[in-house]
Amino acid sequence: MQFNPCMKHKLIRDSARHFAETELAPIAAEIDKNATFPVAVIEKMKKLNYFGLQAPKEFGGAALDSVSAAIVVEELSRVCAAVGLCVTVHNGVAVFPFLQFGNKEQNEKYLPRLARGEMIGAFSLTEANAGSDAGSVETTAVKEGGDYVLNGTKIFVTNGGVCDLALIFALTNTDRQQLQSSVFIVESSYEGFLRGELEDLCGMRANPVSSLFLENCRVPEENILGKLGMGMKIGMTTLDNGRIGVAAQALGIAQGAFEAAVKYAKERQQFKKPIASLQTIQNYIADMATEQAAARLLLYRACELKDAGQPYGCEAAMAKLYCSTVASKTTSLAVQIHGGYGYSKEYDVERYFRDAKVTEIYEGTSEIQRMVIARAVLAKLTL
């Protein structure tokens, strides 16, 4: 465990920050307001490996370690959480399952296109009646000759409106006794792959979140990721990794709001002095700074465990739980420090405040994270 960022991590951060501040900062408020996906900037990001953060070099990825990848997501989210979301979902839950479970043919076919961003990926587990409870999924995949025919509706799919490839979680055996799920690689060009309207959400509005409809969508058998019946395993493993990504995203949002609040507190004059000189505001600043530092350590610990090949599910859940809690609290305080202005769209903290909330919800709510953590703790033989 290293407590000081190494030179590489600093440079990764500087580079991502430079890009985000130059390219995303000028448009972040606007794309949030109009709920538009910033295609031109995304194209630039593809060329700079933002869509292949951890994919190996031979597939056109950047082959970053997990801390580096988290830093990139932090820095994008610090400026524009919706783009941070696009990147973390693509890398964390669309590319990652290939790296973990994809066979040679699947990886050779899809990884280069995913890693270069020629295909933007999505991961769809959630349905109207199934979220964290993956067992309640109702989408089905029925074998017909060499294909599987998929039917069902996926909701709240991040990147749904723009994805070129979705990993669809579907039941391959609906028999209650032998319930079996698998993950299908579904290209958006397949017949029967339909997108719903974009969701009108509270935050992260520039990300095209939508429903996906599978209507007799034929998927070749070789597009079963890994093996038939590996759905649950892939789902759980992917969520562990996705949580690291959401934690990084939450932390980035917190950082952005924190910086805005500190800057404002130093500038804003009341009672003939900057409000930063008031003890109440200083207490807020101290708490925000401390919580972010703690959150960052939790996050990087999960990353390092993952890279070391050790179990990290519990740590990823802790990082996700804590980072998102900190994000919500920090963005709320940032609005508070801004007073009335903070409640106005004139100031970025209003957007951060809306963006932060969902980090406590998606990729498993805070309640689910607590469940994961508690189970892990209770399963230990020694504490």
Added chain:
Amino acid sequence: MENKKKSIWVFGDYRNYYQNRVTLQLISKAMDLAKAIDAEVCALVFGHEIDEWIMEYTAHGADRILAIDDPALKSYSTEQYLAIMEALVKERDPEIILIGATDFGREFAPRLAKRLQTGLSADCVGLEITPEGLLVQIAPSFGGNMLAEIVTEHHRPQMATVRPGTFKEIPHDNSRKAQVERLPLMKGLPAPRVRLIEYERCAEKEHSIENAQVIVCGGRGMGNKNNFAKLHELARILGGGVGATRPVVYAGWADHDALVGQAGKHIKPKILFSFGISGAIQHTAGLGEADFIVAINKNPQATMMKMADVAMVADAGDVLNSLIKELKKRIRE
């Protein structure tokens, strides 16, 4: 060469005479310094058909002019000037050499100092003489709001480039006399290795903010590119130009042409509006000749606010919008 009277040399940078009178300003300051160390002020003019400058420098206070008038010197040439200066300095041993901190001066002076193996302070904003007769070169330092007093103790000549606008020229006086030494171009100087292929005066640069009466400058406090762009509207109403700080230029909100400061334009407006600028010396270095400064910043402690004649403590964007609205109203009525 008569006697060993000390000499303060001022390099004649005449190419931009109408925009930039730094040589005259330096002659004026050199006259002050010369009194303190009992020296003469000697202006150097190298070029072709240079009588106009010889007369100007005489009328503005030089005691002596060293002039080399030769077709080979028709255009500025760092290498040739270096060779000439090296020869002249060896022969005459000046005590001090002052050079205007124009683009040319800042390219030429460092090479000259290196060749003469002496020290050089860049972009000075003050010059003084110590009781021991040393030149104190006051130069911006550490990239912040600091000034450093620099001396060259053991090497001669003492050299400085000086920011245009730092000193005031003395009035033109045709009755002044100087000893004009017209020297031949030295024989055997190495041929210049840098060849000037084309050059032209950039008209658009001459109409740049350097000559504007009203300038509206913006800094990072404008928040974003769109807000910054509104400065052009105010400038249009006021018939002025738009200037920018370096962070703003780097952020792509403004062109490099708009850069005001040490590495950019030195401006001399009658009224300067400064929106959301903290006042780092890299920027304020270019404001020495601004007459009346109106600064707008949320932070009353900002250096720019302290430098200003009028300081408005408010959001730069809000003030900009109000000002545009009010001025339009008042001018239209």
Added chain:
Amino acid sequence: MLKLVVCIKQVPMVTELPWDEKTGTLRRDLAPGMMNPACKHALEAALQIKEKYSAHITVITMGPPTAKEVLYEALAMGADGTLLICDKILAGSDTYMTSWILAQAIRKHCANVDLILCGAFTADSETAQVGPQLAESLNLPAVAYVEKIEMNGRILRVRRIVDNFRETMEMECPALVTVSIENYLPRYVGLGGLQSAFGENQIQVIDATALGIAAADVKKQGSRTKVRRVFLRKTQKENEYFTGVAVNVVNEFLNKYERKISTVIGKSIEGKERTRGK
């Protein structure tokens, strides 16, 4: 293949470092380092030359061990080789000394260099002296503030705008240019490039001894200038503060200075009916 050398410097990330009035030093600890922007433009110019004419780029910097960072960044952007000159006895070098040391390093490690590129000035000191002085140390033809570089065999054609003149110049390699920030907008650093820079490359570090620089040289080539005193520049002048809501502040100001403004802009804004400020 052309051999290019780019000299870069690590500077503090903020231009306005706070000054600790108690200790009389700069709070360098408050700002991390970065590659000086003009140096980055110089590197970009070199990279574009490399793409067009094929070249090998060596990037050189002088500084503490942490200055390796800017060399890794240069590698990530596409440089081929690096050199860090790092030695305590060289700390505090002025431009005179720095240019001499860089010249030593180039003579020793990049003897056949065709073109040296430097940033036109640094963000932390802005003296703009090292480039020209390096050219002088190596006795090279040089042009400062260059915006565009073209090569025709061994002939370099450069363009620049200085003191209101647009100039085109030619010189033969080997030569030196300092690159302005007008053009050659630096490329973004790709993440894969960064990962590779750290994975495959070693930064070459050399000290004074390796460069054949002895303490006596440091003394002889050492600073020509001496700083007697550093002080805060006086900025406070008698001024007038307006505070309050923007629209009121603006009206108060316009009412008070209407004559002055009218005179300067040559349009009257005076004597119109309006709400009087206090």
